[in-house]
Amino acid sequence: MNIAWKEIKKNKVRFTILGSIIFLVSFLTFIISGLANGLSQDNAALIKDLPDGQFYMEANADATYNLSKIDSDTQNKVLNDYDKAVAFSIQMGFLNDKNGKQQSVAFVASTTSKLFTNVPDGEVVLDSSMKAKGIKVGDILTNNQFSGKFVVKGFVNQKKFSHAPVAFINIENYKEIYRVDEMQLMFVPEEDKAPAITGLRAFSKKEFLNTIPSYSAEQMSLNMIVWFLVVISGMLFAIFFYMMNVQKVGLYGILKAIGVKTGTLFKMMWAQMIVITVAALILSVVLSQGFTMISPEGMPFSLTLETTMQLSVVFLIIGFIGATLSGIQIKKIEPLQAIQQGEV
Secondary structure: OHHHHHHHHHOHHHHHHHHHHHHHHHHHHHHHHHHHHHHHHHHHHHHHOOOOEEEEEEHHHOOOHHHOOEOHHHHHHHHHHOOOOEEEEEEEEEEEOOOOOEEEEEEEEEOOOOOOOOOOOOEEEEEHHHHHHOOOOOOEEEOOOOOOOEEEEEEEOOOEEOOEEEEEEOHHHHHHHHOOOOEOEEEEEOOOOOOOOOOEEEEEHHHHHOOOOOHHHHHHHHHHHHHHHHHHHHHHHHHHHHHHHHHOHHHHHHHHHOOOOHHHHHHHHHHHHHHHHHHHHHHHHHHHHHHHHHOOOOOOOOOOHHHHHHHHHHHHHHHHHHHHHHOHHHHHOOHHHHHHHOOO
């Protein structure tokens, strides 16, 4: 470690450049990861906030929730067989505010359950993001397909679906708006293994999320960028230490000649990698968490400390692999030949 630290101090510029690059790559990775998580919440917070369990939709719906119609007899049987089961429906729509302006929402109606907000006839509970559009408790909202009016009774935090704020309404009001009698979905919480239900197809939470239009493609694209950046960081370590090792062939030859073991040389290189990576990651973590606090309110950004730590560990592992691969040449160095090829 002492030799490693002395070399870092001797070649400050080289190691500072590497550290700066690792800082920029890791910081960009954290920011994109935060955007990916934020967009995930903005797209499906309503579903993601539910406990683990099994979702059911009509078997013939081709894994498309808004085409699913669950028979009332089947629905009643499931609700009777499973105490915590709930039937619910989701449909995109709009509400007219007091100024007559249309506001896009995702209407959600459910049977009585603690998992969803249950609303009396003629009332609506909205996602809190609707406050920014000037809507307040007590406002009267309308819908062109609804004969009555909706009174805003309250707001809930972080309830989004397909990037639209959720509007919880009464089942009967939902049926009037969409001219349907059946619910679209069933949810049975705390069931790791999906019980077979005739006429219905089961989905885990992850599987159901992937049936939401745009969710899978959106997350796949952003996560691919994150992992590309992680791989690039590993390549940077491999290239940097390879170039450093080529320049130090003579030095390694002398060290081997005086009895320094190959393992010791690897430890020196790993120590340098850890010092540079940890310093860069600490700065990246601090700035990315700071960005979480100052990011605009409407920006879909969510970066937990847990996610940051997980990515930091991945960076350390990738850095270790990259540095190790670049150091394979150290093992092949013959002292006499290396001294003849390089200068100290």
